[in-house]
Amino acid sequence: MDVCPCAFSCVSSVARGSRDDNSPQEPWHLRNMISKSRWKLLAMLALFLAVMVWYSISREDRYIELFYFPVPGKKEPCLQGEAEKMVSKLFGNYSREQPFFLQLKDYFWVKTPSLYELPYGTKGSEDLLLRVLAITSYSIPESIQSLKCRRCVVVGNGHRLRNSSLGETINKYDVVIRLNSAPVAGYEQDVGSKTTMRLFYPESAHFNPKVEDNPDTLLVLVAFKAMDFHWIESILSDKKRVRKGFWKQPPLIWDVNPKQIRILNPFYMEIAADKLLSLPIHQPHKIKQKPTTGLLAITLALHLCDLVHIAGFGYPDAHQKKQSIHYYEYITLKSMMWSGHNVSQEALAIKRMLEIGAVKNLTYF
Numbered sequence: 001m002d003v004c005p006c007a008f009s010c011v012s013s014v015a016r017g018s019r020d021d022n023s024p025q026e027p028w029h030l031r032n033m034i035s036k037s038r039w040k041l042l043a044m045l046a047l048f049l050a051v052m053v054w055y056s057i058s059r060e061d062r063y064i065e066l067f068y069f070p071v072p073g074k075k076e077p078c079l080q081g082e083a084e085k086m087v088s089k090l091f092g093n094y095s096r097e098q099p100f101f102l103q104l105k106d107y108f109w110v111k112t113p114s115l116y117e118l119p120y121g122t123k124g125s126e127d128l129l130l131r132v133l134a135i136t137s138y139s140i141p142e143s144i145q146s147l148k149c150r151r152c153v154v155v156g157n158g159h160r161l162r163n164s165s166l167g168e169t170i171n172k173y174d175v176v177i178r179l180n181s182a183p184v185a186g187y188e189q190d191v192g193s194k195t196t197m198r199l200f201y202p203e204s205a206h207f208n209p210k211v212e213d214n215p216d217t218l219l220v221l222v223a224f225k226a227m228d229f230h231w232i233e234s235i236l237s238d239k240k241r242v243r244k245g246f247w248k249q250p251p252l253i254w255d256v257n258p259k260q261i262r263i264l265n266p267f268y269m270e271i272a273a274d275k276l277l278s279l280p281i282h283q284p285h286k287i288k289q290k291p292t293t294g295l296l297a298i299t300l301a302l303h304l305c306d307l308v309h310i311a312g313f314g315y316p317d318a319h320q321k322k323q324s325i326h327y328y329e330y331i332t333l334k335s336m337m338w339s340g341h342n343v344s345q346e347a348l349a350i351k352r353m354l355e356i357g358a359v360k361n362l363t364y365f
């Protein structure tokens, strides 16, 4: 019997139906058996290859769902209305007539009643809001409004952005949403430098916004308590600053243009809490559970954009006590002890969004 050096030569000799010239003494039935077993071997090999190909393709799909590789230098293909389709899958049916930002007209001409108090509604804060909305604006910039398809990226503050080299990729999105006091100066290579929108509350406002934001960045205030409206009013109208009522000292002098300020509609907080985390609206406990600003920003992006990508999301496991949670400072999970965030529940919500393809992730999860 000859030794077949590789599958290909076996195939070719079998396919040709060649007789084995070097072994004329083998009886025909023996040769027949050998030839049959070669076919069997080949069939098994083909089956094995097919299974391998199928497995690698299915694995790759899963991987892409959880960790997406954008092509550098290329704009992402954008399908109009894509995120909106996903929104109904995730959030179910509800009226989507809600504005992104609060508007003066809803508190002035006809007072729109709100069912809930802050942070899920504006009940009881109407007069304060009236004064705040008189000095701020509510519009989406024309440059975003006019886009046929809005590609957005929400940049979380997670440590996984460190050394990610995602800066250039992030800058290519039409809308870059950042959170709290996350810096860009000095981190451009990993997080980019474009900031279309920054969600913040008084305690998370950057003391030097001019350094970290662009002149046209929208600074979107997420209000958790009435004092948050007091703070922005006192800053913008240069009224007497109030120091009490904050869990951390917010800036007393804040150099921003009032035209940049927007007030986020608490509706988005309500649906993030209710539909994504199943949190009760009324909580009697001292530490009230609430969505993180990042989850809130993803919720907003799913309503504002056609394509939503995320980066820098994901906390270390509870046992990784020394692992830093931010890309820009050393701070651990312990700092979040009294935050009222359920990071495991949020991770499940984000995984679900990744799995159904509502969002794509530029960093690992």
Ligand SMILES: CC(=O)N[C@H]1[C@H]([C@H](O)[C@H](O)CO)O[C@](OP(=O)(O)OC[C@H]2O[C@@H](n3ccc(N)nc3=O)[C@H](O)[C@@H]2O)(C(=O)O)C[C@@H]1O
Binding pocket: 155, 156, 157, 158, 159, 179, 180, 181, 182, 203, 204, 205, 291, 292, 293, 294, 295, 312, 313, 314, 315, 316, 324, 325, 326, 335, 336, 339, 341
């Ligand atoms: C001590 C404390 O209160 N920390 C809170 C801080 C803090 O107030 C600000 O950083 C101050 O500038 O703010 C929070 O969040 P933080 O500012 O840390 O991060 C912004 C959002 O990024 C996502 N994130 C962050 C780190 C990480 N390892 N994985 C992530 O997924 C989260 O979605 C997060 O919301 C907040 O507002 O949600 C939540 C944090 O609990």
Ligand SMILES: CO[C@@H]1[C@H](O)[C@@H](O)[C@H](O[C@H]2[C@H](O)[C@@H](NC(C)=O)[C@H](OCc3ccccc3)O[C@@H]2CO)O[C@@H]1CO
Binding pocket: 201, 203, 224, 246, 247, 286, 287, 290, 291, 292, 293, 338, 339, 340
């Ligand atoms: C999106 O939430 C923001 C941030 O991520 C949270 O960490 C932060 O939580 C603070 C919480 O809002 C404070 N609660 C009140 C009523 O002000 C809490 O205050 C101290 C405290 C501690 C234990 C029990 C009661 C009160 O401090 C939390 C931060 O450690 O809220 C942010 C939005 O403001």
